[in-house]
Structures are given as C-alpha cells and as structure tokens.
Amino acid sequence: MPWKAETITLIGAGLNGPLLALELAKRGFQVEIYERRPDMRRVPMSAGRSINLALSTRGIYALTQAGLWNAMQRIVIPMKGRMMHSTASEITFQPYGRNESDFINSISRAELNIALMNAAEERGVKIHFQKRCVGIDFKNDVIHLQDEITGEARSVRVNVVIGCDGSASAVRGEMLKRTRFDFSQQYLDYGYKELTIPAAAGGKHALGANALHIWPRGNYMLIALPNVDQTFACILFLPFEGKDSFELLGTPRSVAGFFESRFPDAGALMPDLVDNFFANPVGSMVTIKCSPWQVEGKALLLGDAAHAIVPFFGQGINCGFEDCTVLLELLDRHGADWSTVLGEFEIARKENTDAIADLAIENFVEMRDRVGDPRFLFRKKVELALQEKFPDRFVPKYSMVTFLRVPYATALKRGQAQDRILTELCQDIDGLNQLNWSKAGKMIYQLLTPLECS
Numbered sequence: 001m002p003w004k005a006e007t008i009t010l011i012g013a014g015l016n017g018p019l020l021a022l023e024l025a026k027r028g029f030q031v032e033i034y035e036r037r038p039d040m041r042r043v044p045m046s047a048g049r050s051i052n053l054a055l056s057t058r059g060i061y062a063l064t065q066a067g068l069w070n071a072m073q074r075i076v077i078p079m080k081g082r083m084m085h086s087t088a089s090e091i092t093f094q095p096y097g098r099n100e101s102d103f104i105n106s107i108s109r110a111e112l113n114i115a116l117m118n119a120a121e122e123r124g125v126k127i128h129f130q131k132r133c134v135g136i137d138f139k140n141d142v143i144h145l146q147d148e149i150t151g152e153a154r155s156v157r158v159n160v161v162i163g164c165d166g167s168a169s170a171v172r173g174e175m176l177k178r179t180r181f182d183f184s185q186q187y188l189d190y191g192y193k194e195l196t197i198p199a200a201a202g203g204k205h206a207l208g209a210n211a212l213h214i215w216p217r218g219n220y221m222l223i224a225l226p227n228v229d230q231t232f233a234c235i236l237f238l239p240f241e242g243k244d245s246f247e248l249l250g251t252p253r254s255v256a257g258f259f260e261s262r263f264p265d266a267g268a269l270m271p272d273l274v275d276n277f278f279a280n281p282v283g284s285m286v287t288i289k290c291s292p293w294q295v296e297g298k299a300l301l302l303g304d305a306a307h308a309i310v311p312f313f314g315q316g317i318n319c320g321f322e323d324c325t326v327l328l329e330l331l332d333r334h335g336a337d338w339s340t341v342l343g344e345f346e347i348a349r350k351e352n353t354d355a356i357a358d359l360a361i362e363n364f365v366e367m368r369d370r371v372g373d374p375r376f377l378f379r380k381k382v383e384l385a386l387q388e389k390f391p392d393r394f395v396p397k398y399s400m401v402t403f404l405r406v407p408y409a410t411a412l413k414r415g416q417a418q419d420r421i422l423t424e425l426c427q428d429i430d431g432l433n434q435l436n437w438s439k440a441g442k443m444i445y446q447l448l449t450p451l452e453c454s
C-alpha cells in the first residue's frame with residue numbers, strides 16, 4: 001500500500017538513528033533527526049570516543065538490506081578468532097567457529113557512523129546537529145529542543161517520535177515520568193578506557209590483523225581490535241576501585257609499571273601509552289531494561305535507549321540493527337498503522353533483548369576469567385567436536401548469537417541446555433579421545449531439537 005505521507009522524528013544520529021532513518025525515507029516518509037552532538041564529519045571527535053565495534057551477522061543483515069554492506073568492505077577487517085596473550089607473552093589462537101565464514105568484523109565506530117549519516121542524507125533525511133531533546137509533551141505531540149550553541153529553546157510538533165538516543169535516552173527519561181513504566185539499570189563495577197597500538201614500522205599491523213586480541217587476567221583484561229589504518233583500537237577493562245583498578249592508576253609511573261608487569265607485550269607496542277591513558281576518559285557500562293517501549297503508537301524507544309547492554313558479546317549494535325530490521329518488517333506488513341507496529345515490535349523484541357543482556361553479562365565472565373583456562377579451552381574443543389558431529393542440533397551459543405539470526409532468547413535457552421551437556425561430558429576426561437559419544441548423542445537428542453534458523 002502507498003505510505004501515508006508523514007513525518008517521522010528521530011532523536012539521536014548515533015548508529016541506529018541514521019540506519020532507521022534511511023530505511024524509513026526509502027519507504028516514502030519524511031524523516032528528521034535531532035542530534036545533540038556536532039557533526040563529526042566537520043568537527044574532530046572528543047578523545048576516547050572512537051572505540052571499534054565487532055559487526056556480525058545480525059548487523060550485516062540489516063546493512064545488506066539497506067544496500068550499504070558491500071561498500072563497507074573497505075572499512076572492515078575480518079577477525080577469525082580470539083588471540084589470547086598470556087602474561088609470559090605466549091599466544092594461543094581460538095577460532096570463532098568451524099566454517100570459513102565464521103568471522104566477525106572490526107569497524108571503526110566513527111567510520112560506520114559517517115557512512116550511515118551520508119547514506120541517510122543521500123536519501124533526503126535531514127539531520128539537525130547540536131539540537132538536544134530536552135523534553136517531550138506526549139499529550140500535545142510536541143518535542144522540546146535546545147540549541148547546544150546558543151541555548152535557544154524551540155518546540156516542534158511531531159507525528160511519530162523514535163528515541164534512538166542511546167543508553168542515557170532523554171525520550172526514555174520522559175517515559176519514566178509516566179505511570180507504570182518499568183525501569184532497571186545495573187552498572188558494572190568495571191570501567192573501560194580506550195588506548196591505541198600504532199602501526200608498526202613499515203606501516204603494518206603490530207599484531208596479527210585478523211583476530212580479536214585478548215589479554216585475560218582473571219578479574220580484568222585488555223582487548224585490541226584491528227583498524228584499516230594498521231593501528232589497533234584497544235580497550236582496557238578494569239574495576240573502578242580495589243586491587244588492579246583504575247583508582248590505583250593515578251600516576252604515569254603506576255600506569256607504565258602496571259603494563260610492564262601485566263601486559264608486557266602490549267605495553268611494548270604502545271609508545272604513547274601514558275599520554276593516551278591520561279587523555280582518555282574512563283567509561284562506565286550499564287545494563288538497562290525497561291517497558292513499555294512505546295506511548296500510544298506515537299513514541300518508541302529503539303536500540304540502546306530501550307535496552308543498553310554491556311559490550312562483552314559484541315552485540316549492542318548488532319542487536320540495535322536487528323531492532324531496525326524487525327520494525328521495518330512490521331511496517332511493511334501493517335503499513336503506517338503505528339499502534340499495531342509499535343505494539344508488535346515490543347512483543348517481538350523484548351524477550352530477545354532481555355536475553356542478550358543476560359548473555360552479555362555471562363560472556364563478560366567468560367572473556368575475563370575463563371578464556372585463558374586450559375579446562376575452558378578443552379570444553380571449547382569438545383563443543384566444536386559435538387557441533388561437527390551433530391551440526392543441526394548442537395550449535396555453540398557463540399555461533400547462534402554471532403553467526404546466525406536465531407532469536408536471542410532461543411540462543412540463551414539452548415545454550416543453557418548445551419552447557420549442561422558439556423559439563424556432564426567433560427567432567428572426568430581431559431582428551432577428545434575419551435569422549436563418550438553414545439552418551440553425547442543420547443543427551444543431545446533428548447535435550448535439543450533441530451535448530452531452525454535463517
């Protein structure tokens with residue numbers, strides 16, 4: 001059916017906003033975005049805000065639907081597995097999956113954001129920069145904006161408003177004032193800081209380029225993702241306070257000493273470590289769950305605004321882009337019947353976004369504490385062997401989340417059953433040749449149906 005000419009107003013030109021905007025514009029809507037920050041294509045970004053992202057199947061699917069993925073090949077680097085670095089600088093490689101196609105893609109957040117904004121504008125989307133949303137009057141369909149340079153206040157009438165304004169969403173803040181709005185936020189007592197490994201002499205990557213590098217150290221870790229300019233974007237995750245924490249790294253000497261003893265190989269590749277360390281802020285990480293995501297078919301939360309998650313499954317934006325896919329499918333099915341579309345959107349997504357939030361916390365513990373543990377590595381081997389033998393039933397949780405578009409809630413549920421199977425099978429053995437295949441088969445057929453996925 002022809003789309004009703006209508007203006008859709010988005011708050012936030014981060015990652016989800018421009019992708020959704022361009023898809024809505026394709027469908028004939030007028031789309032306006034209000035963004036509080038300056039245009040990053042014209043103004044340099046503030047330090048420590050250029051963290052890389054791992055893009056995987058769900059995100060790639062949405063970008064492909066939007067016709068953008070092919071052109072993005074020049075700004076992504078495939079990462080085929082985890083490269084673990086021990087304190088003694090020994091390296092172990094753990095592939096992400098058993099297929100050639102089982103890799104994730106490192107992409108600079110800024111490059112992705114720019115590509116999305118360019119594509120949205122080419123489709124006629126108008127992005128108003130340095131306009132902060134400071135309030136919404138749901139009764140009178142009005143949003144209140146403040147100009148970040150002049151301080152001037154302005155109100156704009158809206159038909160439908162979508163909050164793509166991230167984990168500290170102002171749109172959600174307005175919904176929170178309404179009755180019966182459920183909201184929970186849970187901060188990790190860990191923070192993160194961005195650091196850089198520059199290109200090596202000769203302009204090459206200083207470490208293997210096609211891996212996500214991890215320095216797991218029990219209760220903290222460092223990771224590094226490759227960039228196309230031959231640098232690595234690193235993220236240091238540490239507790240805010242206590243032993244081995246940001247609190248204790250207050251001087252150049254303490255920072256240099258910490259890296260020398262804990263991450264000697266990485267530290268040796270960071271000539272500007274101390275300057276970087278003190279120039280970049282410490283970020284916090286939060287899980288946010290809330291409901292309902294919509295108000296009377298005219299306002300909606302999407303992406304981090306609806307469901308911020310901690311970054312340890314590399315799924316925040318993949319999940320946000322999947323939100324866009326689902327919302328657009330509902331729009332294509334129901335037309336501009338916004339009450340139906342927004343209501344069904346939350347029903348389709350909430351259970352799944354809650355599930356990925358829980359999986360992300362689980363993966364935090366796995367990456368931090370377990371990827372360096374020999375028992376864990378053995379369990380991973382058994383997992384791959386079971387997948388090899390029972391490919392339609394036993395699919396590792398990581399693969400379901402990262403390489404397939406299986407609903408996250410299904411991945412969580414099946415993952416729990418598979419964990420039980422692995423625990424049982426691995427408990428008294430330390431080699432694949434000791435694996436009890438008949439017990440494995442029995443348990444798998446009993447607990448897992450064939451996996452249906454796209």
Ligand SMILES: Cc1cc2nc3c(=O)[nH]c(=O)nc-3n(C[C@H](O)[C@H](O)[C@H](O)COP(=O)(O)OP(=O)(O)OC[C@H]3O[C@@H](n4cnc5c(N)ncnc54)[C@H](O)[C@@H]3O)c2cc1C
Nearest residue numbers: 012014015016036054133165166303304314315316317318
């Ligand atoms: C350290 C770290 C690593 C991560 N790694 C990964 C990864 O590997 N893979 C992955 O998939 N995800 C990752 N994520 C998660 C990912 O960054 C987020 O899920 C994603 O950015 C959410 O997109 P969004 O558009 O919903 O929000 P954002 O990208 O936060 O964009 C929100 C936009 O809204 C604007 N805004 C906010 N308030 C207002 C207002 N009042 N008025 C107007 N504009 C406003 C902001 O300026 C911003 O531009 C990571 C996150 C962190 C912190």
